[in-house]
Amino acid sequence: MTAGLTTAQLTEKHRPTLDQALDAIRTRAYWSPFPEHPKAYGAEGAVPGSLSAAEGRAAFEALRGGRFELDQPGTDGWAGAEVSPFGIELGIEYPHPAVDELLPALRAAMPQWREAGPEARAAVCLEILTRINARSHEFAHAVMHTSGQAFMMAFQAGGPHAQDRGLEAVAYAYAEQVRTPGSADWSKPQGKRDPLELRKEFTAVPRGVSLLIGCNTFPTWNGFPGLFASLATGNAVLVKPHPRAVLPLALTVRIAREVLREAGFSPDLVALAAERDGEGIAKTLAVRPEIRIIDYTGSTAFGDWLEANARQAQVFTEKAGVNTVVIDSTDDYKGLLGNLAFSLSLYSGQMCTTPQNFLIPRGGIATDAGPKSYDEVVADLAAAVQGLLSDDARANGLLGAIVNDQVKERIDAAGRLGEVALASRAVENPDFPGATVRTPVIVKLDGAKPDAEAAYFSECFGPVSFAVAVDSAADAVELLRRTVREKGAMTVGAYTTSPEVERLVEEACLEECAQLSLNLTGGVFVNQTAAFSDFHGSGGNPAANAALCDGAFVANRFRTVEVRRPA
């Protein structure tokens, strides 16, 4: 062991931040300990010991074309073939796990971690997050070149915002574990006889090994909550990244192992399971008896498979939904158009929260700029997107790259689904000529036509959205209800100046359990949520069985064991 930090030192260092996080999840006011501006990092920035932009880039480049060493046990070879959506090969190889050797090592690491208790575990988790934060510029490149996010988004969403979500999970995990005291004296009166007296001790115990199944588009943002919730509640975590987005989570695992070792714990509490091409190792791991918790973000098909088959585990899934925006009326038509254009363009609509269906009354809508027909609304939205992305540099900065061929195929096929209101344009990226960069498609559909339903009633992941003509606002709300109930939704948006329509939409979201953004016309977008304040998903409709983050996300990752004895 190196001259490591004691858990007492780590607790002293991080307790104020933990307390602020605990306060933030109670008040849900704005708070973040991790600056989102790139300039906050580096020698001249506010974050001590952090990598500058140049250092982060250099660190990323130094990783390329090499073996990513991790000193974890149970390695039987090397795997990895990441190619950036921006067209460059990463050429990094990661240790491939010998599962029968690796899983027992994870299990063996847990008793000492359990004994450390909730506060020490939280402090160690915060130290891991703090070190990740200091390397946000390195993570930004790792996230950019695996997800296809443009640099600024990769930096923010893949860096500080993901770290916020990780910290939020630590705070929930800590709060949940300390709801029950470590010990209690129990004295039951017995009338004239002596009272019955017991001394009781309560210990939060882990469930077992937790499996994180990472996704391609948001490896850290979607991965950190489950990873840190499980680690903070005493479990060991096996990280199985998406084969096309290994690097951000491999860096995470390396830092976690480094901190754990320095703090005197077994580094095997966190390990990587990189897989060979087409190996499908998640399916094998998910049903191992050692795996007692699974966090998953990805396709509905595999999420459903996990829920049905990984019966030995608590399974937390974020799958797919059909996000809907009801457009009834507005007092800020320009703001509406600009806001939605941005939502559609950001990361080429490759977010699980990007709107897909715009429900617009065929009779048009009332706006501060006068009544607008359905056709006008669609044309104006198309023009707003076009305007936003007319400059290639700005377009590249917003769109990023198309993450995989399936998304590209969906863009190319969208024109067959209906009348194209906005065609997708290929954008050149001068820095990365190999990148596939595409602007969004908007397709017009008539909600009354049964054959249109096949298109708008299933998820079309990527920059394809549907302007669905409906009979009325009430009709839109009915379709919204049916969509959320049957297909799920990560987000719902609505624009209306009518208290009655607002009430109908709210009631639909309350009854069908969907998160609602109303009348967003400024710098907040329906597809973005803020840690400590907004819930990501509801956990109550088919899009996801969990929300980030709440009590339910952490409460069943551990159990409380009571030992009682006569006082």
Add this chain to the structure above:
Amino acid sequence: MTAGLTTAQLTEKHRPTLDQALDAIRTRAYWSPFPEHPKAYGAEGAVPGSLSAAEGRAAFEALRGGRFELDQPGTDGWAGAEVSPFGIELGIEYPHPAVDELLPALRAAMPQWREAGPEARAAVCLEILTRINARSHEFAHAVMHTSGQAFMMAFQAGGPHAQDRGLEAVAYAYAEQVRTPGSADWSKPQGKRDPLELRKEFTAVPRGVSLLIGCNTFPTWNGFPGLFASLATGNAVLVKPHPRAVLPLALTVRIAREVLREAGFSPDLVALAAERDGEGIAKTLAVRPEIRIIDYTGSTAFGDWLEANARQAQVFTEKAGVNTVVIDSTDDYKGLLGNLAFSLSLYSGQMCTTPQNFLIPRGGIATDAGPKSYDEVVADLAAAVQGLLSDDARANGLLGAIVNDQVKERIDAAGRLGEVALASRAVENPDFPGATVRTPVIVKLDGAKPDAEAAYFSECFGPVSFAVAVDSAADAVELLRRTVREKGAMTVGAYTTSPEVERLVEEACLEECAQLSLNLTGGVFVNQTAAFSDFHGSGGNPAANAALCDGAFVANRFRTVEVRRPA
């Protein structure tokens, strides 16, 4: 509507009790608002407006031989054929549900209940519990004559202790819902520009209809936590009692409906689903799409079926386990024997928490009365049980009646499993000549013999226990570990004066997730837990996937929906 209580009045009335309950689950000190002594009830007792012993008996008798009217919708006939384990026919018929009519009524009742909010819902639940409490003497007879519990136990466990567990669930449900504030103002700084500002509203929303599948032995004690946890979190609850233990839950449903109506809510938030003989209605209801939560206590086979098949619902199960007591050494041999004899005798061992396997080193144990050989320990335990039950009146008061023929068959078959150290004796019950009353059997088994494992390594529900000879304390701990891991356990007990053995047992319970009682020699028994302080089950071994009561028991019964709009 009658001149009902407003929710504001109910909140004022019950808020102090709720606050005390919230405090108790935080400190886990002794607390109960519901007196456990029968004399606290009636005109001269401490509980205002409560039924006396005579009034309770009369109320019960008045119900016999009649139709139990409930004004719930969707009734297509009558069902019910309860026969008391004490030998009398109840002759009560209950409404039989037309499910397709009843379930929509439950769903329709929910929006208003959701709107009432967590505090009003908690107050209404407390009013229901308070009215149930006032009728504890009536419930005692209902529980006695369905479960076979002797009167005093039926009164306490089926009355105040069950009410405590219900209140505990309400407290957890309330605390969980108010962790997120009703609203928040969010303001994110934007450097020199105006901050981004949002107004956010958070609403706890129900999952849907909750199904309670009651059990025969503890209809109220095991039923109230799920019922009240679901109701307090905004769900409607359909109560499906065990066909042999309908009355206690039918009374509960009637009182709940009465209170709900008086408080201005739809009584259809709680309804009964009594079934016809052999109908198996639970299997049909459990997979209905309306059912989003299930609480179940009963056999492992059906519990496993529910977990595997009711995929649309959150399923909370308490199944069966093999409860184990390690006997290594003691400094109060007499106390040990007396304590275990009582645990074996109470309700003829028909508790999910009753010890089944006593693991005793074949070389004997050290005690304050000198070393005792394995044979001596077993003989002394048998003698202690015999002594405790030598007087028929006392035996009847402790044992109650055998709940069903399967238990009786197990008693009669126990002698074939090994050497009988204590044979079961039939006890006459002068008050109820039709009752089957039997004392416990203790069978000696050699843990080293493979053929003995078939007996001690599966649950033998009822008054049958095994004195298993093991090689050493370490061997006992290994068998304990394997038993908990593979068969589950609701309770573990241990007697030892050795710090090393104590440590081994504790570590086994922490790692295998079982609740441990150490060295109980007085008036607290391994098979009893106290609400607000002890956890019933751990939710982390095969005996149960939930514990009563903790955050995990309530957190996923509702979801939080956020509505955000520009400030």
